[in-house]
Amino acid sequence: MPRKENGEPYYRVDSPEANNILNDDPDNTVVIDVRREDEWETGHVTGALHIPVDDLLDRTDEIPTDKKILFICAAGVRSGLACEMAASLGFDSEMLYNIEDGTPSWIAAGLPTTR
Numbered sequence: 001m002p003r004k005e006n007g008e009p010y011y012r013v014d015s016p017e018a019n020n021i022l023n024d025d026p027d028n029t030v031v032i033d034v035r036r037e038d039e040w041e042t043g044h045v046t047g048a049l050h051i052p053v054d055d056l057l058d059r060t061d062e063i064p065t066d067k068k069i070l071f072i073c074a075a076g077v078r079s080g081l082a083c084e085m086a087a088s089l090g091f092d093s094e095m096l097y098n099i100e101d102g103t104p105s106w107i108a109a110g111l112p113t114t115r
Helices: 015-024 053-062 077-088 102-108
Strands: 011-013 029-033 068-072 096-099
Touching: 011 015, 015 029, 015 068, 015 096, 015 102, 053 077, 068 077, 068 102, 077 096
Parallel strands: 011 096, 029 068, 068 096
Antiparallel strands: none
C-alpha cells in the first residue's frame, strides 16, 4: 500500500506495488531510473527513462507533469532525493513515488527488466 512518512512529499512503494501501479495505468505512469550509467547498463525497469539524479535539475523538461512518476535507484536513497527534488520544483506530490527497495529487488522479483 503506498504510504507517506514524516510529511514526505511522495509515496513509498516496493517493487511489486510499483509494478501494479504501472500495470493499472500504463499510459499515465512513467518510471525514472536515477542511477549512474554503469548501474543502468546492468539492468533496469523495462520502459524506464534514464535520468541520473545528478542530472535531474538540468533535465526536468523530460519529466512529464501529467503522469505518475515512479523514481527508482539501487536502494531507495537517490530515488527519494529525486522525489524531494521534483516536489521542490513544483511537481504534484500526489503523483510522486519512490520505489524504495530498488532495482536489484525489482530484478530479483522477476519483474519486467531490460538489459
